Amino acid sequence: MKRASLFFSVCLALAASLALAGCAPGGAASATASPSPAPQTAAPAADETAPSPSPAADPASSPEDAAGGGILVAYFSNTGNTEEVAQQIAGLTGGTLAEIQRAEPYGDLRQEAEAEIQNGERPAITVSVDDVEDYDTIFVGYPIWWDEAPAMIATFLESYDFSGKTLVPFCTSASDSIDNSLHIFSELCPDAAIAQGLTANDPDDVEPWLQGLGLPA
Numbered sequence: 001m002k003r004a005s006l007f008f009s010v011c012l013a014l015a016a017s018l019a020l021a022g023c024a025p026g027g028a029a030s031a032t033a034s035p036s037p038a039p040q041t042a043a044p045a046a047d048e049t050a051p052s053p054s055p056a057a058d059p060a061s062s063p064e065d066a067a068g069g070g071i072l073v074a075y076f077s078n079t080g081n082t083e084e085v086a087q088q089i090a091g092l093t094g095g096t097l098a099e100i101q102r103a104e105p106y107g108d109l110r111q112e113a114e115a116e117i118q119n120g121e122r123p124a125i126t127v128s129v130d131d132v133e134d135y136d137t138i139f140v141g142y143p144i145w146w147d148e149a150p151a152m153i154a155t156f157l158e159s160y161d162f163s164g165k166t167l168v169p170f171c172t173s174a175s176d177s178i179d180n181s182l183h184i185f186s187e188l189c190p191d192a193a194i195a196q197g198l199t200a201n202d203p204d205d206v207e208p209w210l211q212g213l214g215l216p217a
Contacts, residue, residue, distance in 0.1 A: 069136030071095035071215070074127065076142045076152050078109075081172040085200040086141050089170070092207060093216055095139065098129040100156050116151035125155045132159075137166045137215070141200075142181075144173035149181040154188060162192040168213065169197035 073095040077083035083099075090097050103124035106112050116123055132138070140156065142149045149171070157167075167185055171178045178197040185194045198209045210216075 069134060071137045071139070072098055072129070072132060072135035073139040074098040074100055074132070074141070074156065075139075076100040076150055076156075078143055078150075082141045082143050085170060085172060085203070085206065086139070088203060088206050089139055089141075089210070092210055095137075096129060096135070098127055098132065100152055101126050101128075102152050113150060114146055117146055117148050120154075121151050122155045122158060123151055125152050125159070127156065127159075133161060133165075135165070137168065138162065139168045139170060140185075141170045141172075144171050144176045144178070144181060144199075147176050147180045149184060154184050157184060157188040162189045164191065165189075166193045166195055168195040170200050171197070172200055 071090075071093050073086050073090045073093070075082050075086035075098070077086070077099075086097060089095060103126055115121070140153060142153045167189060169178060169182060169185060171181065176199075178199045182194070182197055185192070195213055196209075198205065200206055200209075
């Protein structure tokens with residue numbers, strides 16, 4: 001009887017074991033975690049994109065290299081000697097050349113030019129630049145005729161408002177100095193500053209003269 005009971009118990013145990021074994025595959029499958037989907041790469045935000053190159057600077061907006069009114073080298077030259085000095089001054093100072101000419105050429109230079117000076121005449125002139133009054137420092141060059149400046153120089157000085165400007169006389173002469181001709185500057189331009197003039201017969205005198213005036217040379 002005991003053997004029958006023991007046998008019965010063993011059979012029940014085997015039956016239970018077989019039942020559990022039949023359920024194991026399903027249970028194992030459900031217990032295994034399914035793989036997670038690969039994370040997606042986020043699109044870069046707008047502020048993470050590569051910066052655009054900065055636009056090139058507009059040359060027109062760059063500060064100008066202005067020279068505070070600058071330097072004008074005005075001159076009348078009959079034979080070319082005064083013109084050479086004017087070119088030398090312009091080259092040393094960076095000034096702008098302005099040629100003064102008589103509007104109507106002389107017929108008899110000697111007779112007409114002397115009469116203009118003696119009578120205080122003001123012959124019509126032309127000047128090769130239009131903006132004379134825009135300059136702060138104006139060199140005025142001429143040959144000496146009959147110990148004076150040609151009458152065209154008086155016309156030039158009377159034609160513009162040089163108040164507050166600096167006038168710098170220079171001349172060329174075979175025999176006379178500039179001294180006797182300087183009176184027209186103070187007479188015709190009383191509100192301008194008149195710098196020391198130069199009789200520029202020697203080109204070597206020009207640069208030291210400019211340095212003495214405190215001008216670039």
